[in-house]
Amino acid sequence: MITLKNVNKSFASLKVLNDISVNFEAGKTNLIIGQSGSGKTVLLKSIIGLHEIDSGKIFYSDRDFTAMNLKSRKNIRQEMGMVFQGGALFDSMSVEENVLFPLDMFSKMSDTEKMDRVNFCLNRVNIKNSNHLYPTEISGGMQKRVAIARAIALNPKYLFCDEPNSGLDPVTAIVIDNLIQEITKEFNMTTIINTHDMNSVMEIGEKILFISKGFKAWEGTKEEIFDTDNQALNDFVFASDLYQKIKKVNR
Numbered sequence: 001m002i003t004l005k006n007v008n009k010s011f012a013s014l015k016v017l018n019d020i021s022v023n024f025e026a027g028k029t030n031l032i033i034g035q036s037g038s039g040k041t042v043l044l045k046s047i048i049g050l051h052e053i054d055s056g057k058i059f060y061s062d063r064d065f066t067a068m069n070l071k072s073r074k075n076i077r078q079e080m081g082m083v084f085q086g087g088a089l090f091d092s093m094s095v096e097e098n099v100l101f102p103l104d105m106f107s108k109m110s111d112t113e114k115m116d117r118v119n120f121c122l123n124r125v126n127i128k129n130s131n132h133l134y135p136t137e138i139s140g141g142m143q144k145r146v147a148i149a150r151a152i153a154l155n156p157k158y159l160f161c162d163e164p165n166s167g168l169d170p171v172t173a174i175v176i177d178n179l180i181q182e183i184t185k186e187f188n189m190t191t192i193i194n195t196h197d198m199n200s201v202m203e204i205g206e207k208i209l210f211i212s213k214g215f216k217a218w219e220g221t222k223e224e225i226f227d228t229d230n231q232a233l234n235d236f237v238f239a240s241d242l243y244q245k246i247k248k249v250n251r
């Protein structure tokens, strides 16, 4: 579980996050949604410590991340896996080397154990016989799978994904969403995903935080989203004709 209490963040005179309090639960896919510029990326970066917040608290389970010194933060970072926008694989490294990288950096495993772990993770995301290919030689969907394999290499408790299916066709996007949800449950991770994608919301929105202009405007589940009276959320969700039709069918 990751808990935020009254988190505030500004850049100079621009207040980006306003008093955000929320629980992100373990074993669930927790989605942060909101319009472009609403503060999703700043929130995600604040949670992982890439931005220092101005005030408030962030807890990893019962551990106060905001109060930790650099050494403790470094330790907790080893419990975090990250899937960045675009996959962010190292182009000069093969698929295998990309997944091996965090193990070389942070684990004390033997070479054989590391290779076993690399193959376990690649197998888990259904990548087979591609260890020696380079990112430019595989599809966008495969690149995302490799990024997920790399993110779970160190067996993280917390998984952070920034627009994990950006640039993918709708079918592959759903496959990636489902894969993230499956591994979240399998390894009981607390997974937080930034997304614009309403298909993701409907597919894996077990817990949804909607932010509007830096404020927490709504939280709930994908089932509850159709019944909300929140105007900002309705404007966001039902911007497309398709979701207006789905709303009518659900009522």
Ligand SMILES: Nc1ncnc2c1ncn2[C@@H]1O[C@H](COP(=O)(O)OP(=O)(O)OP(=O)(O)O)[C@@H](O)[C@H]1O
Binding pocket: 011, 014, 016, 034, 035, 036, 037, 038, 039, 040, 041, 042, 043, 196
């Ligand atoms: N390092 C920074 N310095 C100053 N302002 C920033 C910085 N990072 C983000 N901002 C501002 O904070 C606001 C929120 O940005 P953020 O990137 O979190 O939005 P977002 O919801 O993730 O948008 P998108 O969906 O388009 O990625 C924007 O006004 C942005 O210009």
